[in-house]
Amino acid sequence: FRSILTHLGGTEAAHYARPGRRLLDTKNYYSYLKIAEGCDNECSFCAIPNMRGLQKSRSIDSLLEETERIAAKGIKELILISQDLTMYGWDLKSNGKKAPRIHNLIRELSLTDGIEWIRIMYAHPAHITNDLSATISEQSKVCNYLDMPVQHINDRILKSMQRSTSSAKIRRIISDLRQNTPDIALRTSIIVGYPNESEEEFQELYDFVEEIRFDRLGVFTYSHEETTSAGLMEDTVSKELKLERMDKIMLLQQEISEQKNKEMINEVYTVLIDEYKADSGISIGRTYKDAPEVDNIVVLKEKVEAGIFVDVKIISSAVYEVTGELSNYRPS
Numbered sequence: 351f352r353s354i355l356t357h358l359g360g361t362e363a364a365h366y367a368r369p370g371r372r373l374l375d376t377k378n379y380y381s382y383l384k385i386a387e388g389c390d391n392e393c394s395f396c397a398i399p400n401m402r403g404l405q406k407s408r409s410i411d412s413l414l415e416e417t418e419r420i421a422a423k424g425i426k427e428l429i430l431i432s433q434d435l436t437m438y439g440w441d442l443k444s445n446g447k448k449a450p451r452i453h454n455l456i457r458e459l460s461l462t463d464g465i466e467w468i469r470i471m472y473a474h475p476a477h478i479t480n481d482l483s484a485t486i487s488e489q490s491k492v493c494n495y496l497d498m499p500v501q502h503i504n505d506r507i508l509k510s511m512q513r514s515t516s517s518a519k520i521r522r523i524i525s526d527l528r529q530n531t532p533d534i535a536l537r538t539s540i541i542v543g544y545p546n547e548s549e550e551e552f553q554e555l556y557d558f559v560e561e562i563r564f565d566r567l568g569v570f571t572y573s574h575e576e577t578t579s580a581g582l583m584e585d586t587v588s589k590e591l592k593l594e595r596m597d598k599i600m601l602l603q604q605e606i607s608e609q610k611n612k613e614m615i616n617e618v619y620t621v622l623i624d625e626y627k628a629d630s631g632i633s634i635g636r637t638y639k640d641a642p643e644v645d646n647i648v649v650l651k652e653k654v655e656a657g658i659f660v661d662v663k664i665i666s667s668a669v670y671e672v673t674g675e676l677s678n679y680r681p682s
């Protein structure tokens with residue numbers, strides 16, 4: 351997680367934008383690609399726009415150049431990040447032509463030889479378009495995965511959070527995404543204990559998590575950030591109650607995760623191996639459902655070198671991992 355935060359930092363982004371200067375700081379076969387810096391949204395709880403300024407998207411040419419360079423070094427999985435990935439390109443001028451959008455960028459990046467997976471993180475639900483949904487469904491290199499932080503589901507709180515969306519719209523987007531891509535893995539993050547969050551509003555959030563059954567979910571307790579509009583409100587929910595609400599959601603999500611992992615048993619998944627542990631003789635990898643560092647893992651009791659894609663039959667499961675056996679090598 352620290353690595354993701356580091357990659358979201360402005361200094362790093364400026365560094366990437368200079369051709370020839372990119373240093374690969376992961377020993378892995380995935381790489382983050384920061385496509386824009388800053389954010390045009392005004393979420394009430396977030397200080398990032400004040401710290402980073404308005405969004406500045408990188409050009410498609412610059413991103414293609416960087417992607418080709420890192421693919422030549424053996425990177426197989428490209429993880430697209432920015433503060434709000436769905437707004438990519440709005441700020442780019444293109445000599446009277448239509449400015450490129452995120453789906454245009456993804457389609458161009460997917461032509462890069464050597465890149466086999468493209469993963470989309472930080473998609474604000476207010477700006478997810480049919481074009482983006484179609485790109486996930488149609489482009490074979492784009493993982494059927496979307497990280498879409500909803501933050502809350504109660505309309506009063508969404509409005510106070512200045513999220514420019516509503517409960518109905520979030521539900522409609524999820525329904526459309528699942529209709530277009532039935533096996534899509536959805537990740538989200540939510541905040542509990544936002545100022546004035548009542549018991550009923552928290553219960554609405556809990557029921558939503560239970561109903562939607564996200565594949566992956568992170569939950570955070572609200573805390574005041576300086577320079578934010580929520581920071582001017584009274585922090586009404588006690589620390590104990592925030593933690594209690596977080597625990598309730600986490601316990602619920604554990605049950606959902608355990609159940610979903612059980613459903614994977616006897617199915618075969620393509621797995622990208624991240625690491626072989628010589629001391630224990632096991633290999634660790636991920637399916638398309640899992641981003642590195644924040645999501646689940648696949649454990650294989652066989653030796654497979656990092657960076658190899660293999661087909662794995664899942665034979666057992668736990669809450670945050672599954673175990674499998676090699677079904678087929680798919681050397682790449």
Ligand code: SF4
Nearest residue numbers: 389391393396398433
């Ligand atoms: S939470 Fe995300 S989308 Fe909202 S202002 Fe902060 S960086 Fe932008």
